[in-house]
Amino acid sequence: MEFDDKVPIYYQIKTAIYDQIISGQLAPGDKLPAIRQLAVSMTVNVNTVQRALSEMITEGVIISRRGRGNFVTDNAQVVEQLKQQLITSYLKQLYDRLHRLNISDEQMIAELTVYIERQGDSNGNDIED
Amino acid sequence: MEFDDKVPIYYQIKTAIYDQIISGQLAPGDKLPAIRQLAVSMTVNVNTVQRALSEMITEGVIISRRGRGNFVTDNAQVVEQLKQQLITSYLKQLYDRLHRLNISDEQMIAELTVYIERQGDSNGNDIED
């Protein structure tokens, strides 16, 4: 897994796992790969993975069973709430950033639209939900 | 100045100054506040500010004159290019993040539109460019 060197690794791991849960790659109730396996596949230390998991456990999204494994909460409401929370924080960040650059609301939408069109053209991976 | 504790402080300082340049608060040719003054106003160490400035000097956006001060490049093309670069990187980050959450292109635009409407309603600070 490739890491941005501006953000702590444990935080990026946490985000990556949240993305998998929200996108459905990990369903409510699913068991996560073992800590040691995640460490190997991400090429990081076991404790770094544990650090990421700890926060997700504290936030109630991951349920930990010592000796058995870590599981995605089967409370779909928790996952839905997490989804809304992440989407809103991503939008807020973009909005704040573009707003600080004096870009109007209309321009923001226009720029995103153009960006998406370029992504669709160059990648051909325009997924419809 | 308030800092996000997930990103190095020098990097946030750099971004903040780039925002001021692109938004026009700092015009091409303008002199920046002295390193020591920025350190005081941001409540950080002089060397941290210098670290941020060093990168901007290396990137050609800031021109340094020892004993005289630091100046925004008067090459408007550099500023324009920086603007496009930042906008694109912000859009890419949002696109990638929402795409990983399995959100379709149409949904992305819809979500941003709704978010903007909510911002405009609650803040009343909808600026037109």
Place this chain on the structure above:
DNA sequence: TATAGTGTAATAGAAAACTAGTACACTAAC
């Protein structure tokens, strides 16, 4: 009961970021 696999935590060391302090070099004004 023993073993393998699981999560959790502690210790020690390294690297990066930040701070405090200090000093040097350049510039402009008096």
Place this chain on the structure above:
DNA sequence: GTTAGTGTACTAGTTTTCTATTACACTATA
């Protein structure tokens, strides 16, 4: 020439993050 203000850089210490290593506790299986 002196002074004040400017940018640049070094040393030393602290904090945070990460790694490596080790060990402990829990669980399921044979």
